[in-house]
Amino acid sequence: EVQLVESGGGLVQPGRSLRLSCTASGFTFGDYAMSWVRQAPGKGLEWVGFIRSKAYGGTTEYAASVKGRFTISRDDSKSIAYLQMNSLKTEDTAVYYCTRGRGATGGPFDYWGQGTLVTVSS
């Protein structure tokens, strides 16, 4: 059974950093791209970024709203994807989901984690 479990969310002050983890099981992690998608309270889905599988160079892409502040990485030996969030803003408050996908574009997102809530507030 495919499982994606996010962790690391919580309350953080503006300007500080937070790292989210996505622990995967039930599939060959290294064969898949991993994306992060967020959802602000009461709002729609917003793609944050993704990291390709090693077969596609392991490169990353980011939404304009987080580029330069957020970094996605992966540890295939541990089946974990990370989202490092720096210089957090109040508008980054959201539930953050990790998802998996295939190929150069990393999609579609066929499995999602349950999400972890990040609250940015002073």
Place this chain on the structure above:
Amino acid sequence: SYVLTQPPSVSVAPGQTARITCGGNNIGSKSVHWYQQKPGQAPVLVVYDDSDRPSGIPERFSGSNSGNTATLTISRVEAGDEADYYCQVWDSSSDWVFGGGTKLTVL
């Protein structure tokens, strides 16, 4: 940047057919994916590549895509289909883009 436009809400009676549209410039040239999200839950992929269904998704869910509009069609709507639905595409200049979402209400 590429924009996907969905109606905020669609209402349908049980047993009827619901159609949820997703508009975008020449969206017919892209692959469209659709997600269902029920309250308090993570999204679920219900249609991918315009009209394919993942395993476990009922045949009542279907999709089409042509010109400037993609459509998710839900036949014989049930109370359990009440949810938010999002379309998604990959655009070479915008990367992954989601529509704003459509709330399906079953009357």
